[in-house]
Amino acid sequence: MSTSQIAFLKGHGTENDFVIIPDPDNALVLPASLVARLCDRRAGIGGDGLLHVVRSAAHPEARAMADEAEWFMDYRNADGSIAEMCGNGVRVFAHHLRRAGLVEEGDLAVATRAGVKRVHLAKNGDITVSMGRALLPEDGVTVSVGDRSWPARNVNMGNPHAVAFVEDLDHAGDLLSAPPVTPGAVYPEGVNVEFVVDRGPNHVGMRVHERGSGETRSCGTGACAVAVAAARRDGADPAGTGLPVTYTVDLPGGTLVITEHPDGGIDMTGPAVIVAEGTIDPAWLDAP
Secondary structure, three states: OOOOOEEEEEEEEOOEEEEEEEOOOOOOOOOHHHHHHHHOOOOOOOOOEEEEEEEHHHOOOOHHHOOOOOEEEEEEEOOOOEOOOOHHHHHHHHHHHHHOOOOOOEEEEEEEOOEEEEEEEOOOOOEEEEEEEOEOOOOOEEEEEOOEEEEEEEEEOOOEEEEEEOOOHHHHOOOOOOOOEEOHHHOOOOOEEEEEEEEEOOEEEEEEEEOOOEEEOOOHHHHHHHHHHHHHHOOOOHHHHOOOEEEEEEEOOEEEEEEEOOOOEEEEEEOOEEEEEEEEOHHHHHOO
16 A cells, blocks of 8 residues: 555544545555544544545445446544444535535535435535435433433434433533443444533534544534434424424534425535645555
C-alpha cells in the first residue's frame, strides 16, 4: 500500500466528523485495522467514521444499484467495522462529490448498504437526505445507565436504534461505553442508543452512543429515529393524519430538521463541511 500515496479529506456534518477516502475504482484495500488507525484521534487523522467514496459499478456490494446511483458510500465505523448507513455521512459524502465537481446542485442518488438514498443539494448549502421509512419493531427494550433505567422505543432506520426519553441529558452518563440494553437478543449486532429531552413543541435535544464509535457529536439516523419516536409518543402519525410532521433536533454538534411524510418517507436537512484535504504519509502506512 505504501507504493502510492492515498488522498484523504476531513469533513463533518453537525460535528459528526469523517475521514474521506476517494477511491472511484475501488482500488484500495481498507482492512478494519487501517480504518481504526485512520480514525484514531491521537495517532491518526481522527473521525467518528470513514467514508470510502467508490463508484457503485466498481464495488461488489453496490453493483446492483449502479443503474440507479453512480456513487456508493462504503461506510465504516471508527473501530473499522462495516455499517449500513450514516445520515450525517451521506450529507458529507454528497458535499464532497459536489465540491470535487463530480455532481452538480440539485438531486442526487447515493447507494448505501441500506439502499439508495435520495439527496438534494440546495444552493444555500443545506443538504436534504431522503432517509427512507422507519421500521418500528414491537420488541420492548430497556436502556440502563448506572442505577437508572428507562423504557426505550425500538426504531430501525436501516440501522438499529433504542430511543429513551429522560429528564436530563446528564443522566446518559459519560457514554464512553455502550449503555446496557435489555434484552440484548433484540439487537444481535449492537445498537445505537439515544437519550432525549423535550425543549418545546416539536423540539427535542439528544445525546447518542453510536455502536462502534462511542458518543458522537451528531447522528443523522439517530435524529430521524428520535423524531419518529417523539412523534409517536406525542400521538402524531402522518400515515394516519395525512399531514407531515416536523421536529427540530438539537445535538451537541448542531441542529437537524427532520420531517416525516404521510407515505412514511423521512427527510433530514442540515449542513456539511469539508475542513481539510491532503495525502497520507506512506511511511505512516507501513508503521507497525
